[in-house]
Amino acid sequence: MSSKDRIQKIKEDTRHNILRASLDIVKEEGWGALSMRKIADKIDYTAPVIYEYFSNKDAILKELTRIGYVKLAGKMEEARELSTTPEGQLEAMWLAYWHFAFAYKELYQVMYGVEMNCCSMENSCPDYVRPMNMLWDKIEEITPPEKRSEEYIDRKYYSFWSVVHGLISINLTTQINRDELNREVLKDAISGLINSIKN
Amino acid sequence: MSSKDRIQKIKEDTRHNILRASLDIVKEEGWGALSMRKIADKIDYTAPVIYEYFSNKDAILKELTRIGYVKLAGKMEEARELSTTPEGQLEAMWLAYWHFAFAYKELYQVMYGVEMNCCSMENSCPDYVRPMNMLWDKIEEITPPEKRSEEYIDRKYYSFWSVVHGLISINLTTQINRDELNREVLKDAISGLINSIKN
DNA sequence: TAATTTTGCCTAACAGTGTTAGATTTTAAA
DNA sequence: TTTAAAATCTAACACTGTTAGGCAAAATTA
Numbered sequence: 001m002s003s004k005d006r007i008q009k010i011k012e013d014t015r016h017n018i019l020r021a022s023l024d025i026v027k028e029e030g031w032g033a034l035s036m037r038k039i040a041d042k043i044d045y046t047a048p049v050i051y052e053y054f055s056n057k058d059a060i061l062k063e064l065t066r067i068g069y070v071k072l073a074g075k076m077e078e079a080r081e082l083s084t085t086p087e088g089q090l091e092a093m094w095l096a097y098w099h100f101a102f103a104y105k106e107l108y109q110v111m112y113g114v115e116m117n118c119c120s121m122e123n124s125c126p127d128y129v130r131p132m133n134m135l136w137d138k139i140e141e142i143t144p145p146e147k148r149s150e151e152y153i154d155r156k157y158y159s160f161w162s163v164v165h166g167l168i169s170i171n172l173t174t175q176i177n178r179d180e181l182n183r184e185v186l187k188d189a190i191s192g193l194i195n196s197i198k199n
Numbered sequence: 200m201s202s203k204d205r206i207q208k209i210k211e212d213t214r215h216n217i218l219r220a221s222l223d224i225v226k227e228e229g230w231g232a233l234s235m236r237k238i239a240d241k242i243d244y245t246a247p248v249i250y251e252y253f254s255n256k257d258a259i260l261k262e263l264t265r266i267g268y269v270k271l272a273g274k275m276e277e278a279r280e281l282s283t284t285p286e287g288q289l290e291a292m293w294l295a296y297w298h299f300a301f302a303y304k305e306l307y308q309v310m311y312g313v314e315m316n317c318c319s320m321e322n323s324c325p326d327y328v329r330p331m332n333m334l335w336d337k338i339e340e341i342t343p344p345e346k347r348s349e350e351y352i353d354r355k356y357y358s359f360w361s362v363v364h365g366l367i368s369i370n371l372t373t374q375i376n377r378d379e380l381n382r383e384v385l386k387d388a389i390s391g392l393i394n395s396i397k398n
Numbered sequence: 399t400a401a402t403t404t405t406g407c408c409t410a411a412c413a414g415t416g417t418t419a420g421a422t423t424t425t426a427a428a
Numbered sequence: 429t430t431t432a433a434a435a436t437c438t439a440a441c442a443c444t445g446t447t448a449g450g451c452a453a454a455a456t457t458a
Contacts, residue, residue: 036445046408048447057445066326073329080333087397090337091389094363097330098385101367114368115312127265130272131296134279138289151380158366158384164293166365167357168300169313185357186297190290192395198286235416245437247418256416 015053017043019067022060026106031115061110068107075100113173135160143197156197163189214252216242218266221259225305230314260309267306274299312372334359342396355396362388 021042025034036057040047054060079096083089101108109115139160140153167185170176220241224233235246235256253259278295282288300307308314338359339352366384369375 035443037443047445048409049407051446052406066324069326069330073326073333076330076333080337086337086340087393090334090341090393093334093337094359094389095385097334098363098367101371105371108367109371112364112368113314114371115314125265127268127272131268131275134272134275135289135292135296138279138285138292141285142289154380155383155387158369158380159362159388160293162365162369162384162388163358163362164297164365165311165368166361166363168297168307169311169364169368170357170361172300172304172308172313181353181357184354185361186294188354189358189361190293192391194286194289196391234414236414246416247438248436250417251435 011053014043014045018050018053018060019063022064023106031106031109064107065111068104068111071104071107072097072100072111112169114169132157139197142194147197156193160190160193163193210252213242213244217249217252217259218262221263222305230305230308263306264310267303267310270303270306271296271299271310311368313368331356338396341393346396355392359389359392362392 018039021039022034024042025038034057036047036050039060040050050060054063075096076093079092080089083092136153136157139156140148143153143156164186167182167189171182217238220238221233223241224237233256235249238259239246239249249259253262274295275292278291279288282291335352335356338355339347342352342355363385366381366388370381
């Protein structure tokens with residue numbers, strides 16, 4: 001009885017240790033540095049032992065993804081309780097989502113496949129900034145003179161970029177594929193932003 | 200003279216072939232399958248030869264990133280010429296950006312670090328859909344009854360998600376870090392969307 | 399208690415990765 | 429034709445995920 005339970009508990013502990021060790025490594029050195037042998041080192045085992053707890057490396061990522069979603073839902077619930085009106089609750093939940101992404105950056109990365117690739121985005125290379133400049137200039141052009149400030153145009157540029165890039169990312173990383181929906185969201189967002197600039 | 204030029208040309212060709220072979224492999228098998236030996240195979244060389252054209256694998260990714268930005272700028276210029284009003288031009292450029300992301304999916308992925316991680320997002324796991332459901336329900340709640348349809352709420356949910364996730368992705372993949380800007384864009388977007396639902 | 403089975407864990411290996419050093423062959427120059 | 433240089437290859441190193449097989453400790457059975 002008790003011995004079986006104790007063994008069960010040790011096994012659960014080890015499983016948990018594997019997940020925690022993985023996350024620690026990723027926090028310290030990034031997703032690219034996560035390896036089975038490194039995880040094994042952290043929990044004082046050899047690599048093959050991990051395969052008794054997870055069928056492969058992907059299964060570890062998958063479980064961390066699941067944990068991320070659970071944690072996110074928890075944070076959103078907390079946030080919701082702090083407000084009474086539904087509008088306030090909705091805003092609080094989105095802000096909780098926002099804060100979660102940075103507080104648990106590594107989890108968010110594995111949940112949504114957002115990763116920084118090498119490429120230090122060297123500002124020296126003008127090719128990188130040309131698309132941005134084209135859009136920036138055009139936003140400046142349609143901005144009424146009385147509003148025209150660097151901060152204002154910056155804000156509008158990032159609003160545009162966020163919604164478009166966000167929608168693209170969602171399409172590329174999930175297999176949700178609903179063309180009409182995309183078209184409507186995109187058109188709504190763009191025309192909405194253009195109107196908000198002009199008026 | 201001519202022989203030197205010819206050699207130069209062959210070298211340029213090989214460099215170009217390396218980039219094209221890389222992109223072909225990625226298109227066929229995804230970024231995870233791109234390896235130096237595989238590239239070498241495609242251009243009928245052995246792997247070390249590649250190092251005479253690119254200092255390492257990252258340099259290849261970097262060059263593909265640059266090419267992506269050049270191509271994107273070209274597409275946006277094309278789109279801009281098709282419209283006369285600045286508003287129309289701005290919209291056309293964003294739509295060009297949108298279409299580029301899917302027409303040159305692999306380039307967009309390396310440019311912005313957007314990749315699908317394993318995880319087939321199995322619908323069976325309810326943990327994955329809980330955050331979405333929480334937000335969806337709350338949007339439904341604040342939607343006036345006469346507008347309340349599945350399509351409408353879906354569209355609003357994706358609008359929210361796009362702008363928030365987009366802003367997060369931009370923050371995670373670039374080292375742009377401007378907190379005030381983030382806060383303003385985020386607050387603008389959320390309150391703007393909430394208002395658009397209520398009115 | 400002794401024999402047997404099960405469990406836990408490890409070492410060694412395979413096939414793959416990026417990358418470098420050194421030898422070898424091919425090409426160009428003297 | 430000999431010599432210098434350039435182009436290319438083979439072999440290796442240190443990694444990666446993953447699997448097979450063995451050894452020793454623990455648990456079970458006789």
